[in-house]
Amino acid sequence: MPTITLPDGSQKHFEHPVSAADVAKSIGAGLAKAALGCKVDGELRDLSTLLDKDCRLSIVTPTTRDKKQDPDALFLIRHSAAHVMAEAIQRIIPGAQLVYGPPLEDKFYYDIKFPDNRPLKDGDFPAIEAEMAKIVAEDRPFTRYEVAADQGLGRLLEEKNKYKVDNAVRALEAQAVGCAAAMTGVVNAPVSHGTNRVEERSFRYLSDSTLSFYATGTPGQNWEDLCRGPHVPSTGRIGAFKILSLASSYWHGDEKSDRLTRVYGTAFASKADLDTWLTQREEAAKRDHRVIGKALRLFHIDEDVGQGLILWTPAGSVLRQELMRFIGDELNKQGYHQVFTPHIGKLDLYKTSGHFPYYKDAQYPPIPERDALDLAMGVEGTQAAALAAGLPAGGCSCAELMHRLDGVSARLAAQVNERTQAQTIGPDRVQPDEQLLDGYLLKPMNCPHHIKIFASAPHSYRDLPVRLAEFGTVYRWEQSGELNGMTRVRGFTQDDAHLFCTEDQVPEELLGCLSLVKTVLTTLNMTDYRVRVGLRDPDSNKYTGNPENWDRAEQACRLAAKSLGVPFTEEPGEAAFYGPKIDFVVRDVIGREWQLGTVQVDYNLPIRFDLTYTGPDNQPHRPVMIHRAPFGSFERFCGVLIEHFAGSFPTWLSPEQVRVLPISEKSDGYAKEVLGALKVAGCRATCDFGNDRIQGKIKVAADLKIPYLLIVGPRDAEQRSVSVRARGQEKDLGSMPLDRFVEAIKSEIETRRADLGVKP
């Protein structure tokens, strides 16, 4: 009979199997009332779980001992809220098929297939929430029951919900794999996906497997759902909930599969917790780089220029310029050579590198060469035809190109019309022939250009490593729905470099790269990042090169990551197509993750471009390449930086470092002197000669998050002093001699101090 060990180490003995709820009751009425679920030997379970053997038990309640919200409780509440929401939606929209509804870190969702004639709109939210409120008020118990696999599957098949049948089969497969793994010691055995014949697959698992269902109330009478659980004891225990948003999603995350509607919601133990969360979200939204970027005029995106193309305004350009200077200093220390290369290159170059075939759909269309364009248009004998038409043979003006493309689109439109009418859809008709396309590509990556610089001269092993760095601007046709302020754009500048070295030099060079990334993050006080080692996915064929080299490259990355001394995760499938990488990933204010710095080991591009150096044996050898970008791109990095500092940048980065505020026009003369002294010292300073009162000038400057304000009036003029007000201080720092302030801020800027250092 069970002996239950509680979190404090105390033990309780029972003469017969007991439920976790009974144990809670035996400890105290208060605990029993607050209990939402339990953990048995560390595993989250229903409160009704029957305990029939010795175990460790903890009762899950909404708050932990230190009065924080318990993540396990929130998991139970959100998982349960997802069921309640699904029931409410099915009441309102008959025919809605449930797919999958898990809890997340701070919300939950349910993927649902809605009838085509009845899509869900956000206008439906109030009705759904009202229905949910009813279900919660009814306080129906979540009742778990298990049925034999064949019975459960049969039922789901009757319901004709292929999604749930699929879920059930996956659950059964997982059980089967679990058993097999237990017997053979094999873990992570691949589970087959994607077959439509789930009925057939399912029968392999029927023997002794079970499926669990949860009824919201009485099985057979109330709403129920195939579900692993666990759940809170009853619907009434879902304290507060809210439906948040709608999204489209794909079945199995596969864009070629069914499109589903994802309904997001969140739930908390109490209304107060929900309100706090909603308020926090609103607060976070205020430091969104798009909001601050607009308020502080840091960047602009203009429809007329194009989606995802950043216009750096003067203020934002200061940020970028300072970062470039900063990294430039570090490059000199580490023996890099700076290079410059053009924004375009021949299409063939990217065919060789592999970028064009791999990312064809994610690039701006090629800029065709005149002859290729003629061919695409079906013009015979291009040179002759051009001459006959009186067009210049050696080039193609913009106007001429437009004229020709107009002709092409007209022809394409005509062909499409013809095709639609004739109902003869086939790939052999309208498709412009890719083979004929030749010309230039806006560069999607800098590596091919740098490779060509490396290859332009012979190299001895004595020259290596060669480190070529460039603030290289690249262009990628990111999907329109992916674009996001500065963090996901179509044109961006990487602080890119490519290191060409011997295989022996790889570890040390990797360390150098990683230390650069760390220097960057430390200087900017950005400590909240995670490190991801991106490895190849053994099941995928998207990677180029041979497995031996991949293994070596992956091992090098692993060792380098270890040397960082911070936790990292290894993630298969996250490698680049040519090699594994070490990424530094940060979160934005909304919780989305962005890759910033990256270091990549590449055995493959040197092969594709047939790069060599001469070894000590006087024989040609293959170098290894390292790609690295400590910031990633200036656009994304600045976006994240804006949010990190909420616009309150360290002085060295601030677009405006000091503002002089004369008390009245009487002090304008002295204010000009102060401004002059600041400028001579190299500070980015302005003076507010407006006729606002000093309070007004301070408010305006404070909203602009300027680090230092110098208030100057007759008293200061007399003593050649300034009254200093530092950003974020409630009061001023008092008066100090002008010279002393100038010296202090100069040193603060030179040392790239992350906080404000001028003291009274």
Next chain:
RNA sequence: GCCGCUGUAGCUCAGUGGUAGAGCGCACCCUUGGUAAGGGUGAGGUCAAGGGUUCAAAUCCCUUCAGCGGCUCCA
């Protein structure tokens, strides 16, 4: 690209079929004020673009463009 939402003055937003609004900002005037906005006057809008319904459209419908939240993708 997919689903939902949104688009009104430089910015933030109100306006839901009947003459286009507010606050901030901007210009000018008064005020010369010592630490988070003193007062007044004025300029500023093809209501994202195009089409439709209507006697009448910022408002209703359709298309396109762009932004936002997700999905998918991310060299």
